[in-house]
Amino acid sequence: MSKTSITRLITAVLVAVMAAQVHSTAAAEPKVLSVARAAPFTSLDPAAGFEQTASDITGLVYGNLLSYSYLDRPYKLVPELLATMPELSADKVVYTMTLRKGVFFHDNKCFEGGKGRELTADDVLYSFKRYADANINHKSWFVMEGAVVGLDAFRADTQKSGKSPDHARVEVAGLQKIDRYRFTIRLTHENPLFLYALAISSTAIVPMEAVRTYGDRFDVNPVGTGPFSLPGPAERKGVLRFVKNAKFYGVYPSGGAPGDRENGLLKAAGQKLPLVDVVEMPLIEEQQPEALRFFNGELDWRALDRANFTRMVVRSGDGTVRLGDEFAAKFNLYSTPGIDLYYFAFNMKDPLLGQNKTLRQALGRLIDTQGYIDVLLNGRGKKLRSLVPLELRGNELETGATYFGYDLAAAKRLLAEAGYPEGKGLPAISMRFPGTSADARDQADFMKAKFAAAGVQLKPDLTDGPTFVKNVEGSNFQMASYSWLADYPDAEDFYQLLYSKNAAPGPGLSSFSNAAYDRAYEASRFMADGVERLRHFKVMNEIVKEEVPLVISRNSVRFGLTQKWLGNFKRNLLTSEVPYLDIDMTRKKKGF
Amino acid sequence: MLFYVVRRLLLAVPTVFGVALLTFLLFNEFGPDPVRTALGQHASPAAIANLRHQWGLDESLLEQFGGFLRQITSFDYGRSFVTGEDLGTQLRSGALVSLSVTAPPFIVGTALNIAIALFITRHRDGVVDRAARVLFVAGMSVSALVYVLILQYGLAYKLGWFPISGYASGLSALPYLGLPWLLLVLIAMGPDIRLYRTIFLDEAQADYVRTARSKGATESAVWGRHVLANAWMPIITNTVTNIPFLILGSFLMERFFSIPGIGSLTIDALGRGDLPVLKAVTILGALALVLFNLLSDLLYASVDPRVQLR
Numbered sequence: 085m086s087k088t089s090i091t092r093l094i095t096a097v098l099v100a101v102m103a104a105q106v107h108s109t110a111a112a113e114p115k116v117l118s119v120a121r122a123a124p125f126t127s128l129d130p131a132a133g134f135e136q137t138a139s140d141i142t143g144l145v146y147g148n149l150l151s152y153s154y155l156d157r158p159y160k161l162v163p164e165l166l167a168t169m170p171e172l173s174a175d176k177v178v179y180t181m182t183l184r185k186g187v188f189f190h191d192n193k194c195f196e197g198g199k200g201r202e203l204t205a206d207d208v209l210y211s212f213k214r215y216a217d218a219n220i221n222h223k224s225w226f227v228m229e230g231a232v233v234g235l236d237a238f239r240a241d242t243q244k245s246g247k248s249p250d251h252a253r254v255e256v257a258g259l260q261k262i263d264r265y266r267f268t269i270r271l272t273h274e275n276p277l278f279l280y281a282l283a284i285s286s287t288a289i290v291p292m293e294a295v296r297t298y299g300d301r302f303d304v305n306p307v308g309t310g311p312f313s314l315p316g317p318a319e320r321k322g323v324l325r326f327v328k329n330a331k332f333y334g335v336y337p338s339g340g341a342p343g344d345r346e347n348g349l350l351k352a353a354g355q356k357l358p359l360v361d362v363v364e365m366p367l368i369e370e371q372q373p374e375a376l377r378f379f380n381g382e383l384d385w386r387a388l389d390r391a392n393f394t395r396m397v398v399r400s401g402d403g404t405v406r407l408g409d410e411f412a413a414k415f416n417l418y419s420t421p422g423i424d425l426y427y428f429a430f431n432m433k434d435p436l437l438g439q440n441k442t443l444r445q446a447l448g449r450l451i452d453t454q455g456y457i458d459v460l461l462n463g464r465g466k467k468l469r470s471l472v473p474l475e476l477r478g479n480e481l482e483t484g485a486t487y488f489g490y491d492l493a494a495a496k497r498l499l500a501e502a503g504y505p506e507g508k509g510l511p512a513i514s515m516r517f518p519g520t521s522a523d524a525r526d527q528a529d530f531m532k533a534k535f536a537a538a539g540v541q542l543k544p545d546l547t548d549g550p551t552f553v554k555n556v557e558g559s560n561f562q563m564a565s566y567s568w569l570a571d572y573p574d575a576e577d578f579y580q581l582l583y584s585k586n587a588a589p590g591p592g593l594s595s596f597s598n599a600a601y602d603r604a605y606e607a608s609r610f611m612a613d614g615v616e617r618l619r620h621f622k623v624m625n626e627i628v629k630e631e632v633p634l635v636i637s638r639n640s641v642r643f644g645l646t647q648k649w650l651g652n653f654k655r656n657l658l659t660s661e662v663p664y665l666d667i668d669m670t671r672k673k674k675g676f
Numbered sequence: 677m678l679f680y681v682v683r684r685l686l687l688a689v690p691t692v693f694g695v696a697l698l699t700f701l702l703f704n705e706f707g708p709d710p711v712r713t714a715l716g717q718h719a720s721p722a723a724i725a726n727l728r729h730q731w732g733l734d735e736s737l738l739e740q741f742g743g744f745l746r747q748i749t750s751f752d753y754g755r756s757f758v759t760g761e762d763l764g765t766q767l768r769s770g771a772l773v774s775l776s777v778t779a780p781p782f783i784v785g786t787a788l789n790i791a792i793a794l795f796i797t798r799h800r801d802g803v804v805d806r807a808a809r810v811l812f813v814a815g816m817s818v819s820a821l822v823y824v825l826i827l828q829y830g831l832a833y834k835l836g837w838f839p840i841s842g843y844a845s846g847l848s849a850l851p852y853l854g855l856p857w858l859l860l861v862l863i864a865m866g867p868d869i870r871l872y873r874t875i876f877l878d879e880a881q882a883d884y885v886r887t888a889r890s891k892g893a894t895e896s897a898v899w900g901r902h903v904l905a906n907a908w909m910p911i912i913t914n915t916v917t918n919i920p921f922l923i924l925g926s927f928l929m930e931r932f933f934s935i936p937g938i939g940s941l942t943i944d945a946l947g948r949g950d951l952p953v954l955k956a957v958t959i960l961g962a963l964a965l966v967l968f969n970l971l972s973d974l975l976y977a978s979v980d981p982r983v984q985l986r
Contacts, residue, residue, distance in 0.1 A: 321936030373841035550708030
């Protein structure tokens with residue numbers, strides 16, 4: 085062997101050894117995903133907490149019987165802890181459900197030997213009874229209220245006694261175990277909406293050992309079957325650090341909505357979830373530090389606030405938006421329609437506005453939603469013609485709903501008909517706004533100017549959140565700017581806002597009472613989607629347009645930024661994206 | 677002196693009672709309904725009644741106020757409505773964190789501001805004094821929030837001298853505290869130096885200073901032994917009465933730098949209508965103010981022999 089060959093051989097061996105070392109270093113390096121949380125959670129006990137900040141966390145740790153498909157749109161329920169979708173009996177009141185086999189709780193000291201045991205039907209029935217306990221669940225009972233045989237009576241008992249029973253021992257007629265993996269839920273009546281209750285964070289399945297071990301500290305010691313576990317107690321402030329659950333059963337979906345394949349969202353199809361090793365969630369309550377940490381590469385994804393949207397996004401003549409060139413090289417832009425409704429409620433108990441339909445019609449035509457979207461929201465919204473957000477079945481495209489818009493001439497005419505020509509004689513109208521931010525002040529000023537054009541004096545009242553809630557739920561308002569976020573993706577959740585039995589202090593802030601509306605709502609409430617249900621929706625749409633108990637405004641469009649190294653991202657407003665996300669660590673380390 | 681302390685403490689009782697009554701009425705009677713805030717948009721009458729009962733808000737106002745007074749006297753403020761956490765633990769850990777943010781810049785800033793004020797007063801109406809006056813008045817007219825926004829952007833994000841936000845326990849907190857400390861020192865400079873300059877000017881024009889000079893005392897002795905020594909009383913008042921606010925934390929710093937002190941705890945409680953937290957923080961703040969006012973009076977006697985405590 086020549087000297088050159090020996091040198092080459094040694095070089096090749098060295099290169100191979102170094103390459104192997106580099107490879108092994110890269111393989112050993114954990115993939116860390118960082119995303120900020122905007123507020124401290126209240127409780128990580130699924131049955132007790134219901135707000136978004138808690139759901140974002142419990143969604144990583146716990147599992148539900150059903151969840152929403154990550155990629156499909158419109159949002160679609162899919163089995164999560166169940167092996168298949170629930171089977172409905174012929175009389176449509178009994179669901180038989182079968183759990184996946186081989187689903188294990190996280191390893192935790194609450195279990196024998198610290199090893200998480202397999203999930204069984206007993207855990208599901210136990211968790212549902214905890215969920216129904218009035219001493220534990222104050223916030224989300226409405227989702228299952230009146231739905232399951234015996235569960236309301238059980239809740240009433242817990243409320244009366246003022247203390248929680250042993251949920252593992254107490255019997256509820258509507259919840260019956262068949263065997264280790266199967267159980268039935270008997271409904272009080274046919275109710276297609278019930279399945280949504282199985283996907284909300286509050287009905288996640290918890291192990292009784294954790295509840296017993298941690299007692300009143302269970303709210304910061306979550307133990308579930310989810311894609312990540314949380315070692316040690318969770319801090320309400322500071323950084324939450326989740327680690328991958330190697331025993332998680334989930335796999336990346338192999339199908340999705342049109343365009344997902346082209347957008348590279350199916351590259352990970354069939355891969356075991358989660359795709360990252362660690363998730364870090366620092367608490368950052370102010371927008372500036374959150375934005376700066378994202379721009380610094382410390383966070384992998386963030387929602388885009390108004391100021392940065394204006395600075396970074398370019399709008400084309402055809403209405404499409406893209407990131408400006410200097411930002412497009414660094415970040416990706418996403419947008420998704422919210423499943424929400426922004427509206428202006430009239431208080432129907434108000435002696436002036438409640439009694440004068442023509443006046444409400446006039447004031448409704450002074451609300452310039454499109455102008456507001458264009459001028460103050462930079463296009464981040466869609467004007468609605470019915471109560472139902474565009475992402476849901478039963479929306480205006482399906483019902484063909486029509487609605488009025490800003491129309492100064494019509495408003496003036498209607499004002500005169502209402503007895504207030506040019507606004508003369510009309511006392512100042514008070515409108516409550518939630519929050520005292522610059523955005524809220526801008527909105528108030530915008531509305532004030534529009535009302536003034538018709539001779540109507542608007543008196544904006546901007547207060548902090550809790551004071552606003554106290555006033556509007558106590559019917560202490562004339563008009564109020566409000567929004568409703570879907571609890572579950574069904575039109576019923578929005579039509580209920582004008583059902584007379586939901587009047588304030590319930591979700592129906594307007595305190596609207598209309599027999600024809602109530603009949604249409606009750607008829608459609610538990611009806612499966614179809615032509616007949618749409619017919620009832622149309623009836624309600626016409627009543628809302630004519631009676632104007634509220635002014636329908638808009639559906640939000642949410643924009644955000646992701647780092648270039650973040651893969652598989654598609655904003656999902658109903659289920660956590662985190663288990664599906666991947667990080668290109670080489671690119672992340674390289675930076676911008 | 678003991679008699680004086682006891683008398684002052686007894687006199688503080690009606691003050692604290694008045695604060696307690698006002699605090700109670702403000703939050704329990706006129707403030708937002710914590711039950712409605714907690715239950716959100718789906719509050720049913722049964723759920724409202726149930727939670728009101730659990731939180732003791734269905735008792736008469738008198739009973740509730742009695743309970744609040746018991747909490748004040750026993751220093752046991754119960755649990756947060758929202759998180760269920762023990763408030764004693766929360767307040768203790770929060771106070772330590774808040775002090776780690778506010779105390780070091782307060783100590784350093786006070787010493788620095790006294791020194792600067794003394795220097796510019798000694799050179800009053802000179803270029804340095806005029807420039808400093810313009811600079812500090814301009815600085816005072818800018819909102820503290822602007823300093824936070826600009827320095828967080830410039831020093832942390834652009835130059836990378838500090839972390840943008842965050843906190844860690846123990847010594848690991850130091851890198852995160854650097855920028856809040858710098859900000860607190862800067863923000864306090866304008867008002868403090870102007871105040872101290874006025875105090876020093878008053879003393880510098882007093883008869884005893886003229887006498888000292890006429891007796892041949894050096895300028896250093898005049899400023900160090902006479903002016904500064906006689907200016908301590910108002911300085912002590914300003915300094916000691918600020919200490920309770922150090923414990924209560926800096927709302928702005930804690931919020932913008934994600935620091936888990938009492939300031940951030942209070943803001944969260946305000947947003948959520950968490951009455952026990954709000955009432956505890958308010959009453960503890962009042963108690964601290966009363967005690968530190970007493971302390972400042974006691975200190976007067978130690979720095980000025982003319983003051984007698986009766």
